[in-house]
Amino acid sequence: MRAPSSTITAHTNSTCRIAQSGIHRSSTSLPSPSSTKLLKQTHATLLRSGEIHDAIIAGKLISNIANSHPSNLPYALTFLSHPTNIPINAFAWNSLIRGFAHSPFPENSISLYRRMLDEGFFPNNYTYPFLLKASSYLEDSRVGLSLHATIIRRGLDGMDPFIQTSLISFHAVLVSVETARQLFDESLVRDVTSWNALIKGYVACGQHMNAIYMFQAMQDCGPICGDEITMLSVVSACAHLGALEMGRWVHSYIARNRLVLSLNLGTALINMYAKCGEIDNAKALFWKMQEKDVRTWSVMINGLAIHGHAKEALVLFAEMQRFGVVPDSVTITALLIACSHGGMVERGRTIFSRMRMDYDIExxxxxxxxxxxxxxxxxxxxxxxxxxxxxxxxxxxxxxxxxxxxxxxxxxxxxxxxxxxxxxxxxxxxxxxxxxxxxxxxxxxxxxxxxxxxxxxxxxxxxxPPGSSLIEVNGVVHEFLSGDSSHTQFDGIYKMLDEICRLVSLKGHKPLVGGVSFDINDEDREVCLSQHSEKLAVAFGLISTNPGSVIRIVKNLRICRDCHAVMKLVSEAFGRIIIVRDCNRFHHFSKGSCSCGDYW
DNA sequence: TTAGGGTTAG
Missing domain, CATH: 1.25.40.10 (Tetratricopeptide repeat domain)
Structure with a gap:
């Protein structure tokens, strides 16, 4: 029977399938055999048959070994010093460089590249993407910058979309997203992968708004549709910003464009709903997912934890174990966060002290x-x-x-x-x-x-660092800094702020100045306090959203005692639910009280 | 015969 591929496989009867089946070297490949034993049998067979002296067959064998498992990399390297005359070509070098790039030892990719040059081989357009990936894993920008210089010197920049996207990705993550943007703007071919590299770059450096702008630009620029990878970055950006409307829109985009709601994308969406304050939506999606891995469970447990649903988080953890899912380091972090926000000190201490013993997690x-x-x-x-x-x-x-x-x-x-x-x-x-x-x-x-x-x-x-609060209104995210007066609706916001101060003072609220920075007198302290970024955001929310609708705010620092007290009173006075995500957890303010029970 | 883009956490 003719095998459907020329991937090198060994038979126990020591007959090489390639030779036996008359398969050509140029046939397409099957998945590589990962078993080291099988690889060694194939190696032996090819040596016996003499086919190892065919550069293409030898290259395939080296490629299969180098990319089977990192533990096989030393074995793959022996081909470079093999006493018999096994031919090595650029393909074999690239395969070795690729293998090391994805291994725990990416630095070896770089030394192999130097050795490749020393031995008189020419790197090609396949070589550089592997090397740039290795330098990204190494988190060493000097290596990548030097490679970039070589690429320019050799006239390869802008010529090959794979090299170009690799450069965009490397610069976005390790050098500067602005340079990555420049490379992207200069590139002749823009496909979904190069857009993805840039969008991911904006997410990686915390410029989440720009990530969303780039996604919108991608829609405007033409027929390219985002794929699963695009959505992972965009959904993550929405989660960071707490931009629920945008997140919902992205969810519907996924459905409209019939993108598969994969395990990863489903997990990212659960996280997005949880981080946008929609814990019930997160739960609904979580239970709807057919397949769940440790990340899916961890994201859900963490979501419950930051919403203060500590007991439910612990119950879900027990459920996860019943499903046979093994917790990882992130799961334990989520559990500890749950205990922390739920005031479950002893339970948290026990989990922490037993994590090594119970779950083998350091x-x-x-x-x-x-x-x-x-x-x-x-x-x-x-x-x-x-x-x-x-x-x-x-x-x-x-x-x-x-x-x-x-x-x-x-x-x-x-x-x-x-x-x-x-x-x-x-x-x-x-x-x-x-x-x-x-x-x-x-x-x-x-x-x-x-x-x-x-x-x-x-x-x-x-x-x-200045306090900053984000609020999304009609799909647009507005950012307020403490004492900010730059917003176009400045007058309306400050009038509403005065009204808030008047109302909360009528309710007997006295400004809690304890947490305010120094360098100002008492009266100024109160003014400063009244202009904390979350208060500006809530004032803006009150004047720009329909009465009765939920106001959602994301703050970069922990909410201060005064803002917490004011939010409670505002929720009562204006009949609004106010959901504030601070850097630690959610506070759901409603009818004068907060879901955190004033423990945060 | 190989290639670029990936979600969770103090």
Whole structure:
């Protein structure tokens, strides 16, 4: 029987199928045999038959070995130093470079490329995409930039769509998305893959709005329809922005264009609905999915966790295990987040302390972050600090920063000082640490030291990152910064803000100035507080959406106590549901209360 | 005979 392909397979009777079946070298290929034993049998057969001296057949064998499994790469490399006269051509070199690019040792792709040049072979248009991918995996922009220079020198830039897309992808992720955009604009062929590389680049560097603009531009530019990969990036951008209307539109685009709702895309959509505050939609889609992998379950558990549905998250985790799905590091993170927001301190501690034993998962800095957050939020700061000290992992700035916030919330000045020292060791110009110091000295009346800290910050140009809130109205995402007056509807927003202040004051609300930055007097503090970005966003939401509709806001920092109290009162006074996603979790404000139960 | 684009987490 004639085999449908010329992929090299071995038979136990030591007869090579290629030879036996008279298959031509140019036939199309079957999936590669992954079994090392089979590959070795084929190798032996080809040696016996002498066909190994055919460069094309030898190349196929090397390619199959190099791309079967990373553990076979040393075996594939032996062909470069084989004592018998096995011919090696550019195809074989490319196959080896490709194999290493996708392995845990991408640096070997680069050394192979150098060796290829040293041995007098010419890289071709297949070689560079593999090398650029290796340099992306290596996260070493110098390697990729040097390759880019070579590509230009050899006149290959702009000539080959594969090289061009590889360059766009490399620049977008490792150098600058602006350069990637320039390369994209200059490219002669723009297909769905090059659009995808750029859109993904915008997502990777956090420019989610630009990712969506590029997707819209892709629609406007012609007949190219987004595919599953496009949608993964676009849906992820919507999730980051909390842009529900756009996310819904993208979901319908997927259906309209009959794109398969794959496991990955379904998972991305569940995440999008959860991150946009639509946890019920996320759940509905989750249970509708025929196939679910560990990511699907993790995304759903995390969604429940950030909405404060801690018990449901733990129940779902148990369900996941009943389905035989093995949890990974991200699943455990989601569980710890659930415990943290649900105030389930002991449960969280138990999961954390047993994760190695129960699930064979080594705690990472992310897990420590969760557990420190869990303890810190519950006011158990000493335990949190002791845990960090006991850890064999080096605490990073995020971990210390999280503890510092809890020191401020729980007014533990002594520990705050310790934490600040640790932060300044890692980042001498950390804004949060300096602000803490200044506030701390101000509280104890040491104004001369306060002035020193302020001067230092001015000299060093250290600024706190501004609070920012996003709100989507009629499919357009509007961003507000604290004290922002740049919006076109500035007058209306500030009038509504005054009205909010008047109404909440009638309800007996007193501005909670504790969390406000220094450098301003008390009256200004109140003004500053009233212009926090989420308040501007809610004022804009109130004047630009229909009465009774839900207002959704995404904030980049943790919501402050004053804004939290005001949101509760606004939800009651204006009869609105207000959903705020801060950097940690969701707050659903309705009829004067919040879903977090004032624990966040 | 090989090739470019991929969703989740403190």
């Amino acid at each position: 705690p990472t800095i992310e897990h420590y972050g969760c557990i420190v957050g869990l303890l810190g939020r519950a006011g158990r700061l000493d335990e949190a600090l002791a845990l960090i000290r006991r850890s064999s992992l080096k605490p990073d700035i995020v971990l210390w920063g999280s503890l510092l916030v809890d020191c401020m919330v729980h007014k533990n000045i002594g520990m705050g000082e310790i934490v600040v020292k640790e932060i300044l060791k890692l980042d001498p110009s950390n804004a949060g640490a300096h602000v803490f110091l200044s506030n701390m000295y101000a509280t104890s009346g040491k104004w001369d030291v306060v002035q020193e800290v302020r001067n230092f910050m001015k000299e060093q140009m250290i600024h706190k």
